[in-house]
Amino acid sequence: MDSPCWVTNMPSLSHPSNWRATDLQQDQSWILSIDEQARQEMIKAVVAVADPNKTLFDYRREDFIWPRTNAFLSAALQEVKNRRGIALIKGLPRANLTAHQFEILTWGLGLHAGVPRPQGKETQYISAVRDAGVSYRTGTGRGYSSNADLDFHTDSSDIVFLSCFNKAVSGGKTIVSSSMAGHDVMVREYPEQAKWLYEPIAFSRQGEQSPDEGPFVMQPVFSAQNDKWFGRWNWNRVRSAQKIEGAPQLSAEHHAALVQFDRVMRRPDIAFEMWLEPGDLQIINSHVTLHSRTEFTDHDDPDQKRLLYRLWIAPPDSEPLPACWRDLYRSCEPGTVRGGIRGFKHDAQCAEFEARQASACGMQPYKL
Numbered sequence: 579m580d581s582p583c584w585v586t587n588m589p590s591l592s593h594p595s596n597w598r599a600t601d602l603q604q605d606q607s608w609i610l611s612i613d614e615q616a617r618q619e620m621i622k623a624v625v626a627v628a629d630p631n632k633t634l635f636d637y638r639r640e641d642f643i644w645p646r647t648n649a650f651l652s653a654a655l656q657e658v659k660n661r662r663g664i665a666l667i668k669g670l671p672r673a674n675l676t677a678h679q680f681e682i683l684t685w686g687l688g689l690h691a692g693v694p695r696p697q698g699k700e701t702q703y704i705s706a707v708r709d710a711g712v713s714y715r716t717g718t719g720r721g722y723s724s725n726a727d728l729d730f731h732t733d734s735s736d737i738v739f740l741s742c743f744n745k746a747v748s749g750g751k752t753i754v755s756s757s758m759a760g761h762d763v764m765v766r767e768y769p770e771q772a773k774w775l776y777e778p779i780a781f782s783r784q785g786e787q788s789p790d791e792g793p794f795v796m797q798p799v800f801s802a803q804n805d806k807w808f809g810r811w812n813w814n815r816v817r818s819a820q821k822i823e824g825a826p827q828l829s830a831e832h833h834a835a836l837v838q839f840d841r842v843m844r845r846p847d848i849a850f851e852m853w854l855e856p857g858d859l860q861i862i863n864s865h866v867t868l869h870s871r872t873e874f875t876d877h878d879d880p881d882q883k884r885l886l887y888r889l890w891i892a893p894p895d896s897e898p899l900p901a902c903w904r905d906l907y908r909s910c911e912p913g914t915v916r917g918g919i920r921g922f923k924h925d926a927q928c929a930e931f932e933a934r935q936a937s938a939c940g941m942q943p944y945k946l
Contacts, residue, residue, distance in 0.1 A: 593758065593807075594660075594661040594662050595661065595662055595663040595756055595758050595807075595863070595866040595867070596756055596758040596759050596762055597662055597756045597759060598756070598759055598847055598848060599846065599847055599848060599849060599850040599851075600847070602662070602664075602754075602850045603850070607657075608657050608661075608662050608664060608665050608666065609665075609666045609668065610650050610653060610654055610665065610666070610667050610668070611667075611668045611669050612647070612650055612667060612668065612669035612670060613646070613669075615646045616644065616646040616647045616649075616650055616669075617669060617670075617671045617674075619643075619644040619645075619646055619647055620644055620647055620670065620671055620683060621671050621674050621675070623641070623642045623643060623644055623686065624642075624675060624679050624682055624683045624686065625675075625679065627641045627642070627682070628678060628679045628682040630678055634685055634694075634703055634704060635927060635928075635930075635931040637682065637685060637686065637689065638689070638934075638938070639686070639689035639690055639935070639938055641686065642686035642687075642689065642690065644686075647687075648690055650667060651667070651687060651690060651691065653665075654666075654667050654859075654861050655691060655737075655861065655893070658737060658861045658862065658863045659737075659863060659893065659895065662756075662867075663756065663758075663862065663863035663865075663866035663867040664754055664860070664861070664862050664863070664867050665860075665861045666852070666858060666859070666860050666861075667858070667859040667861070668855070668857065668858050668859075669857055670683065670741065670857045670858070670859055671683075671857070672742075672743060672856045672857035673856075673857070677743055677885060680741065680743050680887070681704065681706075681743075681887050683741075684704065684739060684741040684859070684887040684889060685704055685889070687739065687741075687859070687889075688704075688739055688889040688891055689935065689938075691737065691739070691891050691893060692736075692737065692891040692892050692893035692894055692939055692941070693891065693892045693915045693932055693935045693936050693939060693941060694889055694890065694891060694935070695734075695735050695890040695891065695892055695915075695916075695917050695918025695919075696890075696918045696919055696920055696921055696924060696928065697734075697888070697890055697918065697919055697921075698786050698919050698921050699785070699786040699919070699921040699922050699923075700921055700922070700923060701920065701921040701922065701923035701924045701925075701928060702921075703889075704887055704888065704889055705887070705888040706885060706886075706887060707740070707884075707885070707886040707887065707888050708883060708884055708885050708886070728814075728870050728871045729812065729813040729814050729840070729870065730753075730755060730811060730813070730840060730843045730844065730868040730869070730870045731811060731812035731813070731814070731815075731868060731869065731870070732757070732809065732810050732811055732812065732864040732865075732867075732868055732869075733862075733864050733890060734864075734890065734906060734907075734917055734918060734919055735864060735890030735891060735892065735917040735918055736863070736864060736865065736891065736892055736893055736896050736916070736917055737861065737862070737863060737864070737890070737891040737892075737893055738860075738861070738862040738864055738869075738888065738889070738890060738891070739859060739860075739861055739887075739888065739889035739890075739891060740854070740859070740860045740861075740862075740886055740887070740888050740889075741858070741859045741860075741886060741887045742854040742855060742856050742857065742858045742859075742860075742885075742886050743856060743885045743886065743887065744856060744882055744883060744884055744885045745853070745854065745855065745856060745884055746875060746876050746883075746884040747875050747876060748875045749872050749873050749875055750854075750871060750872060750873075750884055751851055751852070751853055751871065751872045752851070752852050752853070752854050752860065752869065752870075752871055753849050753850070753851050753852075753869065753870040753871065753872070754849070754850050754852070754862070754867055754868065754869050754870075755843045755844075755848050755849045755850070755867070755868045755869075755870075756848070756866060756867060756868075757809030757811065757843070757865075757866055757867060757868050758807055758809070758866050759848050760809075760839060760842050760843045760848060760868070761775075761800055761807070761809065763842045763845075763848065764838070764839055764842060768835075768838055768842075771831075771834065771835035771838050771839075772835070773835075774831060774832045774835035774836075775798060775799040775800045775835055775836070775839060776798050776799075776800050776801070777798055777832065778796040778797055778798050778902065779796070779797070779798065779799070779816060779819075779826070779828065779832070779836070780794040780795070780796055780816070780819035780820070780822070780825040780826055781794060781795050781796075781797060781810070781812060781815040781816060781819055781906075782794050782815045782816075782818035782819040782822060782825075783795065783815075783919075784815065784818060786919050786921055786922075788920045788921060788922065788924060791920075793822050793825075794819045794822050794825050795905045795906045796826075796902070796905065797810050797902050797903065797905075797906065798810075798902060799811055799836070799839065801900040801902050801903070802900065803897070803898055803899060803900040803910075804897070804898060806897050806898075807865075807866065808865045808866075808899065808900060808903070809865060809866060809868070810864075810865075810903075810906075811839070811840075811843075811868055813836070813840055816828075816836065843868055849870075854886065865897075890917065890918055892914070892915050892916050892917055892918075892941070894913055894939040894940055894941045895912075895913065896912050896913055896914070896916070897912055898910060898911060898912045899916075909942075911942065913940075913941055913942065914941060914942040914943075915932055915935075915936050915941055915942065915943055929943075
């Protein structure tokens with residue numbers, strides 16, 4: 579089996595995003611601690627504008643005037659986009675804010691990073707990551723609404739924000755791996771299997787497709803464009819797709835290659851484990867970083883239950899994507915509003931918000 583992508587478009591592996599677990603442990607320049615000046619300007623801005631009677635679309639980026647905060651955010655985003663593909667900002671003013679205010683704080687940070695993208699069938703632009711009793715291992719299950727141990731996966735956006743308001747009683751540890759490192763290991767140690775990972779496979783949309791979309795998308799795990807490397811992986815969605823009528827079935831060799839890749843991503847020399855503490859904001863570049871989470875046991879008190887807020891972001895300085903990403907992201911052009919799960923409720927208000935925010939960021943609007 580020969581793949582032109584494999585032969586002619588192999589990007590360099592000597593990039594900071596090709597890290598191992600010990601690299602993140604030994605060099606923690608990817609972790610930024612907010613100072614008191616930034617905390618105070620965040621508190622002031624959020625307390626002034628947060629209103630439970632407002633919708634997310636009622637807020638604009640100019641509502642959140644915080645130059646010191648933006649300096650930290652800009653440094654983190656540079657780490658995410660151009661270096662390791664992951665950054666951790668510590669010290670958001672969680673103790674000073676209610677859960678709703680912390681959600682609006684997260685939203686405000688997202689508005690300064692790009693255009694938030696919808697995340698599911700309800701077309702929600704921010705997701706509360708908590709145990710809602712959902713079964714993860716189903717054709718429509720979403721891990722963020724369960725307490726289950728999650729597969730390594732990428733989300734459907736260029737950039738992912740995950741802010742922590744409450745942690746669980748036990749468990750819920752975050753695990754991240756460099757998909758470029760996984761690629762490196764596969765090429766060096768399992769070259770015959772690595773070639774399969776440039777072949778397209780079906781990923782289920784988990785029943786959240788909009789009316790003009792099919793129930794699955796076809797993409798390879800590895801693809802390259804202009805000497806840039808891109809990875810996509812989600813075992814749960816691959817398994818679900820195998821049960822969808824019309825989805826191509828995996829050959830035994832292809833399945834074995836996927837199993838091996840998933841094992842590589844879990845190796846202790848590859849996977850880095852970390853706790854997200856209240857007031858932490860983790861930012862990930864989905865194209866080069868996989869993430870997961872261990873099973874957790876929650877508090878009995880509803881106010882203490884594990885709660886994080888997730889944003890998907892299309893940044894204004896995004897890279898061009900390989901053509902095989904078009905079905906999922908709707909646009910492969912750089913600097914466009916792309917990605918997300920449009921869902922069932924994407925309406926004129928959503929389009930108006932996206933166009934307004936795109937204009938504020940100097941970006942091209944979302945393509946319908």
